Amino acid sequence: xxxxxxxxxxxxxxxxxxxxxxxxxxxxxxxxxxxxLDDLPCMDDAATRRGRPALHRVWGEATAILAAFAVLARxxxxxxxxxxxxxxxxxxxxxxxxxxxQVVETLxxxxxxxxxxxxxxxxxxxxxxxxxQKTGALFVLAAELGAACAGxxxxxxxxxxxxxxxxxxxxxVKDDLLDITAPSERxxxxxxxxxxxxxxxxxxxxxxxxxxxLCDDLIAAAYEAVAPLGxxxxxxxxxxxxxxxxxA
Amino acid sequence: xxxxxxxxxxxxxxxxxxxxxGYLRGGLPPSPPTAGQKVVFLLALWVAVSATLVGxxxxxxxxxxxxxxxxxLAVAPPVLVVLGAALLAGRAAAARLLAWGGTPRRIATSxxxxxxxxxxxxxxxSLGRDALGSFEAIxxxxxxxxxxxxxxxxxxxxxxxxxxxxxxxxxxxxxRRHLDQLALLAITGxxxxxxxxxxxxxxxxxxxxxxxxxxxxxxxxxxxxxxxSHGDLDALAAVFPGDxxxxxxxxxWVEVRGASAALPAVAWTSIACGAPPSxxxxxxxxxxxxxxxxxxxxxxxxxxxxxAVVWSPFSAVKVAARPSLDRRxxxxxxxxxxxxxxxxxxxxxxxxxxxxxxxDVVSERAWLGGATGADAVSPALAxxxxxxxxxxxxxxxxxxxxxxxxxxxxxxxQGASLVALWLPALDLTTRLGGAAGVMASAARxxxxxxxxxxxxxxxxxxxxxxxxxxxxxxxxxxxxxSRSVLCRGGHGSASAAELVAAWLDQLGxxxxxxxVxxxxxxLGRPAVFQPAVDYGPPPIPVVRPSxxxxxxxxxxxxxxxxxx
Numbered sequence: 177x178x179x180x181x182x183x184x185x186x187x188x189x190x191x192x193x194x195x196x197x198x199x200x201x202x203x204x205x206x207x208x209x210x211x212x213l214d215d216l217p218c219m220d221d222a223a224t225r226r227g228r229p230a231l232h233r234v235w236g237e238a239t240a241i242l243a244a245f246a247v248l249a250r251x252x253x254x255x256x257x258x259x260x261x262x263x264x265x266x267x268x269x270x271x272x273x274x275x276x277x278q279v280v281e282t283l284x285x286x287x288x289x290x291x292x293x294x295x296x297x298x299x300x301x302x303x304x305x306x307x308x309q310k311t312g313a314l315f316v317l318a319a320e321l322g323a324a325c326a327g328x329x330x331x332x333x334x335x336x337x338x339x340x341x342x343x344x345x346x347x348x349v350k351d352d353l354l355d356i357t358a359p360s361e362r363x364x365x366x367x368x369x370x371x372x373x374x375x376x377x378x379x380x381x382x383x384x385x386x387x388x389x390l391c392d393d394l395i396a397a398a399y400e401a402v403a404p405l406g407x408x409x410x411x412x413x414x415x416x417x418x419x420x421x422x423x424a
Numbered sequence: 425x426x427x428x429x430x431x432x433x434x435x436x437x438x439x440x441x442x443x444x445x446g447y448l449r450g451g452l453p454p455s456p457p458t459a460g461q462k463v464v465f466l467l468a469l470w471v472a473v474s475a476t477l478v479g480x481x482x483x484x485x486x487x488x489x490x491x492x493x494x495x496x497l498a499v500a501p502p503v504l505v506v507l508g509a510a511l512l513a514g515r516a517a518a519a520r521l522l523a524w525g526g527t528p529r530r531i532a533t534s535x536x537x538x539x540x541x542x543x544x545x546x547x548x549x550s551l552g553r554d555a556l557g558s559f560e561a562i563x564x565x566x567x568x569x570x571x572x573x574x575x576x577x578x579x580x581x582x583x584x585x586x587x588x589x590x591x592x593x594x595x596x597x598x599x600r601r602h603l604d605q606l607a608l609l610a611i612t613g614x615x616x617x618x619x620x621x622x623x624x625x626x627x628x629x630x631x632x633x634x635x636x637x638x639x640x641x642x643x644x645x646x647x648x649x650x651x652x653s654h655g656d657l658d659a660l661a662a663v664f665p666g667d668x669x670x671x672x673x674x675x676x677w678v679e680v681r682g683a684s685a686a687l688p689a690v691a692w693t694s695i696a697c698g699a700p701p702s703x704x705x706x707x708x709x710x711x712x713x714x715x716x717x718x719x720x721x722x723x724x725x726x727x728x729x730x731x732a733v734v735w736s737p738f739s740a741v742k743v744a745a746r747p748s749l750d751r752r753x754x755x756x757x758x759x760x761x762x763x764x765x766x767x768x769x770x771x772x773x774x775x776x777x778x779x780x781x782x783x784d785v786v787s788e789r790a791w792l793g794g795a796t797g798a799d800a801v802s803p804a805l806a807x808x809x810x811x812x813x814x815x816x817x818x819x820x821x822x823x824x825x826x827x828x829x830x831x832x833x834x835x836x837x838q839g840a841s842l843v844a845l846w847l848p849a850l851d852l853t854t855r856l857g858g859a860a861g862v863m864a865s866a867a868r869x870x871x872x873x874x875x876x877x878x879x880x881x882x883x884x885x886x887x888x889x890x891x892x893x894x895x896x897x898x899x900x901x902x903x904x905x906s907r908s909v910l911c912r913g914g915h916g917s918a919s920a921a922e923l924v925a926a927w928l929d930q931l932g933x934x935x936x937x938x939x940v941x942x943x944x945x946x947l948g949r950p951a952v953f954q955p956a957v958d959y960g961p962p963p964i965p966v967v968r969p970s971x972x973x974x975x976x977x978x979x980x981x982x983x984x985x986x987x988x
């Protein structure tokens with residue numbers, strides 16, 4: 177999702193070709209590393225990921241941790257190469273590399289908060305705090321990097337950031353819905369795992385209908401955010417609709 | 425598959441909540457500042473808080489820009505230290521709360537309130553009770569303090585949100601980027617501006633012509649004794665039977681309203697001027713001389729301590745005694761002098777520096793410290809000061825000798841005369857000796873008390889109507905006693921203004937304008953009707969006290985226990 181969002185943003189802003197792909201890879205590397213760490217027994221203790229056994233189940237915890245760190249460490253280099261290829265100015269490159277480090281830190285904070293609140297009754301404030309850091313931060317960074325690849329820094333970029341912010345939360349709400357409603361064959365994760373673990377989710381707080389309504393609202397807000405971009409934003413609206421209707 | 429949970433929260437409320445957090449129609453949340461912006465903001469906040477403190481401390485004092493600059497230079501570093509410490513402590517505490525499961529937004533919001541309240545309390549605490557004691561004073565600093573608090577709170581919230589990862593680093597909308605700095609700039613200007621605003625000058629009515637010739641005809645002696653309550657007189661009568669203390673205790677007496685104050689200089693000046701400190705202007709006993717400047721400034725005690733902590737290691741702060749140059753009202757001896765009545769003043773607080781009066785003055789600077797400069801004593805009595813200090817070595821023995829000399833001089837005068845004496849005897853011994861009570865003090869002070877009794881007796885024998893004024897320990901209610909007072913048993917009370925009017929009346933002089941007329945109880949007879957007169961401002965000082973003189977006087981007062 178995140179690399180696709182980046183590539184779409186770059187394309188909507190007029191940047192096509194291979195240049196943003198390396199940048200998108202860097203985003204995906206960070207995300208993949210976070211998932212490997214997330215699945216560890218000391219974290220979520222997940223058995224499967226994307227329909228296959230989780231990495232630590234196949235290669236052991238130590239290997240999984242080392243792999244995650246290796247990928248994470250490589251990400252800034254890949255990002256730098258991608259930004260150079262995209263022709264991003266050195267001063268902006270430096271700032272964006274700093275942003276990547278910030279987002280990694282934010283992911284860690286979000287995970288820490290998630291673990292700290294496990295088993296507690298969380299409210300919307302805490303849910304949003306967790307997911308804005310665990311999920312939203314990387315969505316927003318993807319939009320930022322896409323805009324940077326296109327050399328756009330003005331109001332259009334702000335609109336895209338608002339889009340990504342709403343989309344990130346909508347994605348998480350939808351994730352919570354799929355945990356309840358979608359069979360594990362489609363999601364690659366055991367169905368109802370959140371409920372089994374006693375996690376507070378948007379569904380447990382607002383119910384299926386309420387969560388779906390919230391998801392719709394967030395998608396609508398994402399639509400609205402990119403309206404000023406005109407017809408080229410159709411791709412982004414389509415993507416947002418995909419997030420809303422995805423079944424896996 | 426488990427059953428979907430039922431909605432447990434109001435969806436509409438959730439939507440509003442999300443909007444507040446920047447989702448849906450909430451728009452982009454403001455971005456946390458960059459490192460550079462943070463530095464600029466902190467500098468601006470630092471300057472604004474410092475300016476508010478300077479403005480509060482010097483509000484409407486008519487200080488020069490040079491003076492304001494010096495005070496600002498002295499105040500700013502301590503403020504920076506406090507802000508820095510608060511910042512580090514806040515960050516550490518916030519990180520701890522986050523580890524305990526708090527959400528970034530809640531922590532940031534809580535700390536925003538804490539920062540705002542701490543800023544407000546810090547400013548109020550630094551300026552002290554005196555600066556916030558009246559509605560007018562509060563209004564002078566309220567705007568700046570409140571604005572600093574709000575801005576500090578908002579800044580703390582934004583900074584913590586960024587620190588704790590609660591916000592994504594969006595670029596801020598342009599229009600908001602410099603709003604904080606502009607607000608702080610305005611606070612700075614207001615704070616510094618208020619410091620240089622001159623105080624509204626009291627209307628000065630020329631008194632020339634009101635007393636073309638001396639109007640005085642009576643003889644009055646006012647003897648003030650520090651740390652003396654009327655109950656002490658009864659105790660003294662029990663300790664020294666046969667020494668006529670019981671007779672002194674039997675004089676009529678009244679409680680004096682509106683003259684209680686923790687600092688002796690303030691309380692005794694209130695009695696001397698017949699007005700509260702807010703009117704006569706003497707509110708402190710110390711001033712600060714910063715960076716070697718000869719001009720002292722008055723800072724609130726808490727702010728002074730804060731400044732001293734930072735600057736004392738560099739010897740940049742010197743604390744000196746504050747002469748009564750702030751006094752805006754004349755004392756009773758200055759009123760009498762202006763009406764042509766010769767006066768003799770010994771040791772009364774508020775008499776330093778010596779001012780031009782008809783008569784001679786031994787100010788508290790000479791009375792307690794043996795100084796003989798023109799600011800401390802009238803030339804005619806300088807020799808007496810030297811002699812007393814050579815014989816008596818130090819207070820209170822020297823003050824006894826000086827008082828006896830002044831009373832001898834007063835007794836030899838003919839016609840109208842006013843004597844104002846202030847004795848520190850009981851006060852000094854209690855402070856210096858750590859005596860357990862009045863009895864123990866009295867027993868040890870027998871020679872000094874005998875002097876007091878002798879002074880009263882000699883003055884009465886010389887035709888003076890003697891008033892004994894005492895202020896009990898711990899800012900208690902003062903009393904005034906005299907044979908002429910009808911309130912036996914002390915059931916009456918009088919304001920300080922009424923007391924001054926009574927003394928003037930007994931001198932045959934009219935009451936001061938705006939004051940009250942003395943009651944018959946106070947005079948022992950109906951007051952003679954005379955139209956009130958404006959006695960004008962205090963006379964000008966003979967010479968302005970030097971910096972060295974003020975510094976030495978502060979050490980004298982410290983050694984005697986009046987200052988800490």
